Amino acid sequence: MKLSQLARALDCAVHGDGDLEISGVSGMEQAGPSHLTFLSNPKYAPKVRHTKAAAILVTEPLSGLPIASVVSTNPYLDFARALELFYQPPRPAAGIHPTAWIAPGSTTGEGASIGAFVSIAEDVVIGRNAVIHPHAVIYAGARIGDDFLAHSHSVVREFCRIGNRVILQNGVVVGGDGFGFAKRADGSHRKIVQSGVTVVEDDVEIQSLTAIDRATVGETRIRRGAKIDNLVQIGHACEVGEDNIVCAQVGLAGSTTLERNVLLAGQVGSSGHLRVRENAIVYAQSGIGGDVPAGGRISGSPAFAANEWLRAITAFQKLPEILKTVRELKKKLEGK
Numbered sequence: 001m002k003l004s005q006l007a008r009a010l011d012c013a014v015h016g017d018g019d020l021e022i023s024g025v026s027g028m029e030q031a032g033p034s035h036l037t038f039l040s041n042p043k044y045a046p047k048v049r050h051t052k053a054a055a056i057l058v059t060e061p062l063s064g065l066p067i068a069s070v071v072s073t074n075p076y077l078d079f080a081r082a083l084e085l086f087y088q089p090p091r092p093a094a095g096i097h098p099t100a101w102i103a104p105g106s107t108t109g110e111g112a113s114i115g116a117f118v119s120i121a122e123d124v125v126i127g128r129n130a131v132i133h134p135h136a137v138i139y140a141g142a143r144i145g146d147d148f149l150a151h152s153h154s155v156v157r158e159f160c161r162i163g164n165r166v167i168l169q170n171g172v173v174v175g176g177d178g179f180g181f182a183k184r185a186d187g188s189h190r191k192i193v194q195s196g197v198t199v200v201e202d203d204v205e206i207q208s209l210t211a212i213d214r215a216t217v218g219e220t221r222i223r224r225g226a227k228i229d230n231l232v233q234i235g236h237a238c239e240v241g242e243d244n245i246v247c248a249q250v251g252l253a254g255s256t257t258l259e260r261n262v263l264l265a266g267q268v269g270s271s272g273h274l275r276v277r278e279n280a281i282v283y284a285q286s287g288i289g290g291d292v293p294a295g296g297r298i299s300g301s302p303a304f305a306a307n308e309w310l311r312a313i314t315a316f317q318k319l320p321e322i323l324k325t326v327r328e329l330k331k332k333l334e335g336k
Contacts, residue, residue, distance in 0.1 A: 001021070001022050001023075001085070001086075002018065002019055002020065002021060002022070003016075003017065003018050003019070003020040003021075003022050003036075003054070003055050003068060003070070004018030004019065006022050006036065006070070006082060006085065007070050009081075009082075009085060010070070010072065010078045010081055010082060012057070012070045012071055012072045012078060013070070013071045014055075014068060014069070014070055014071075015061040015062075015068065015069040015070075015071060016055065016067070016068025016069055017068055018068075020034075020054045020055060020068060021034055021054075022034060022035065022036050022054060022055065023035065023086075024036075024086045024087075025037065025038075025079060025082045025083050025086060026053070028044065028047045028048065028050075028051040028053065028056075029047065029050075029051070031051055031052055031053035032052055032053070033052055033053075033054055034054055035052075035053045035054060036053065036054065036055050036056070036057065036070065036079075036082055037051055037053040037055075037056050037057070037079075038056060038057035038058075038075040038076060038078070038079035039056055039057070039058050039075060040057075040074075040075045040076040040079075048062065048065060048067070049065065051067070053067060054067070054068060055067060055068040055069070055070055056068070056069060056070065057070045057072045057075035057078050057079055057082070058070070058071060058072070058075055059071065059072065059073065059075060091113070091131060092113040092115065092131060092133075093113060094111050094112060094113050095113060095114070096108075096112070096114040097114060097115050097116040097117075097118070097134075099116045099117050100114045100115065100116065100117065100118040100119075100120075101118070101119050101120065102114070102118075102120045102124075103120060103121050103122040103123075103124070103140075104122075105122055105123055106120050106121070106122060106123060106124040106125070106126075107124075107125055107126065108120075108126045108130060109126060109127045109128035109129065109130065109146065110128050110129075111128050111129040111130075112126065112128070112129065112130040112131075112132070113130070113131045113132070114130075114132050115132055115133045115134040115135075115136070115152075116134040116135075117134050117135050118132050118133075118134065118135070118136050118137070118138075119136075119137045119138070120132075120137075120138045121138060121139050121140040121141075121142075121158075122140045122141075123140055123141050124138050124139075124140065124141065124142045124143075124144070125142075125143050125144065126138070126142075126144045126148060127144060127145045127146035127147070127148065127164065128146045128147070129146060129147050129148075130144070130146075130147070130148040130149075130150075131148070131149045131150070132148070132150045133150060133151050133152045134152050135152045135153050136150040136151070136152060136153065136154050136155070136168075137154075137155045137156070138150075138155075138156045139155070139156060139157045139158040139159075139160075139175075140158050140159070141158050141159040142156045142157075142158065142159065142160050142161070142162070143160075143161045143162070144156065144161075144162040144166075145162060145163045145164035145165075145166070145202070146164045146165070147164055147165045148162065148164075148165075148166055149166070149167045149168070150168045151168060151169050151170045151172075151208075152170050153170055153171045154168040154169070154170065154171060154172040154173070154174075155172070155173045155174065155175075155176075156168075156174045156175060157173070157174060157175030157176060157198070157214060158175070159175075159197050160174050160175035160197050160198045160199070160200070160214070161197065161198075161199045161200070162174065162199075162200045163200060163201045163202035163203075163204070163224070164202045164203070165202055165203050166200055166202070166203070166204050166205070166206075167204075167205040167206070168206050169205070169206065169207045169208040169210075169230075170208045170209070171208050171209040171210075172206045172207070172208065172209070172210050172211075172212075173210075173211045173212070174198050174200060174206070174212050175197060175198040175212065175213075175214040175220075176211050176212075176213055176214065177194040177213065177214060178194045178196075178213040178214055178215060178216055178220075178235065178236025178237070178254065179213065179235065179236070179254075180192035180194060180216050180236065192216055193216075194213070194214050194215065194216050194236065195215075195216065195217055196214050196215025196216055196217050196218045196219050196220070196236070196237070197214055197215065197219050197220075198212050198213070198214045198215070198219065198220045198221075198222070199219050199220070199221045199222070200212070200221075200222045201221070201222060201223050201224040201225075201226075202224050202225075203224055203225045204222050204223075204224070204225065204226050204227070204228070205227050205228070206222075206228045207228060207229050207230045207232075208230045208231075209230055209231050210228055210229070210230060210231060210232040210233075210234075211232075211233055211234065212228075212234045213233075213234060213235055213236045213238075213254075214236060215236045215237040216236055216237065218237055219237070220234060220235075220236055220237055220238050220239070221238075221239045221240070222234070222240045223239070223240060223241050223242045223244075223260075224242050224243075225242050225243040226240045226241065226242065226243065226244040226245075226246070227244070227245055227246070228240065228244075228246045229246060229247045229248040229250070229266075230248045230249075231248050231249045232246055232247075232248065232249065232250045232251070233250070233251040233252065234246075234252050235251075235252050235253050235254040235255075235256065235272065236254045236255075237254050237255045238252050238254065238255065238256045238257070238258075239256075239257045239258065240252075240258050241257075241258045241259045241260045241261070241262055241278070242260045242261070243260060243261050244258050244260075244261070244262045244263070244264075245262075245263045245264070246258075246264045247263075247264060247265050247266040247268075247284075248266045248267070249266055249267045250264050250266070250267065250268045250269070250270075251268075251269045251270070252270045253269075253270055253271050253272035254272045254273075255272045255273045256270045256271075256272055256273070256274055256275075256276070256288075257274070257275045257276070258275075258276045259275065259276065259277045259278040259280075259294075260278040260279070261278055261279045262276050262277075262278065262279070262280050262281075262282075263280075263281045263282070264276075264282045265281075265282060265283050265284040265285075265286075266284045266285070267284055267285045268282050268283075268284065268285070268286050268287075268288065269286075269287050269288065269301075270287075270288040271287075271288065271289050274288065274289075274290055274291050274292075275291045275292070276288065276291070276292040276296075277291070277292060277293055277294040277295075277296070278294050278295075279294055279295045280292045280293070280294065280295060280296040280297070280298070281296070281297050281298075281306075282298055282299075282303060283297070283298070283299040283306055283309075285301065286298060286299050286300055286301055286303040287300070287301030287302050287303055288303050289302045289303065300312070300313070
C-alpha cells in the first residue's frame, strides 16, 4: 500500500514522499524501511533519529530527517487503525463443528461459528456472527448479543447476560459463584447460594484468566466499553463503570463501584463497599480502603493522594539516615 493511500484511509496528511510502499506497521526500534511507525509521547522523540521506518505518525511534521511524516491528531489511535489494515486475526468459517453440543431449545444467530467441543446448554440465546472457539462453555439460560467472540476455555455461567461485541479471551469465567459463606456456631462454613447474575454490557473486552463473580442477590455489572486485563478478580455485586481500564492482577472485593473512566493500574486491591468516582486514577500496587473522589490520583497502601505519596516514599527511603540524626541530636541534648 502506498503511503498516500494509507494516509487517506486514516484521514491524515502526508508530508514527504506519498509514493513510498508501506508493507506494515511497527514500533520505532523494530521498524524496517517499508514500515510505518508512530510517536505519541514526546519523551521518545530522540529515538526518531535512529528509526529505520519509512514514515512516522506524528502530531506535527518533522523536518531535517529522512522520514516521511503522517500528521495525526492522535498518533497512537491511528497507529492502531493502521495495524488493522495490515493484520486481521483469522476468523473461522461459519458453521457448527460436528463435535459441538447445542442443547435443544437454544439458538445461535446467523453467521455463527461454533468450534469443536463447544458446549451450549439449555435455553441459551446467542446473537448474530458469534465466534465461539473450541472448548468454550455456555451454561443454561444465558443471553448473549451480536458479534460475540469467546476464545477457548472461556465460560459464561447460568442466566448471565452479555451485550454486543463482547470479547472473552482464553480462560475467562463470567458469572462464577461469588465468595460467600456464613459461619456456623461450631466454626464451620455454610455456602450462601449465589442467586444473582453477571451482566456484561456492549463493547467490553475481558482478557485471559479473569473471573467476574455473580452476585449473591442482584447483579455484578461491567458497563459499556470497559477493558479488563489478565488475572483480574471482580467480586460479587461489583460495578465496573463505562470505559474503565482495569489492569492485570487487580482484585475488587464485593460491592466495589467504579464510576466512569476510572483507571486501576496493576495489582491494585480494593476493600468492599466503596466507590471510586469518575476519572480517578489508582496507581500500581495501591490498596483502596475508602471512597476516592472524582478525578483523584492516589497511590500506596493504604492509598492516599499520589503527590503526597511521592513525597512520603522519598522520605521513607531516608528514614535510616533521619533516625541516625535524631539519635545524635538526642545524645547532644541529654549531654547538656
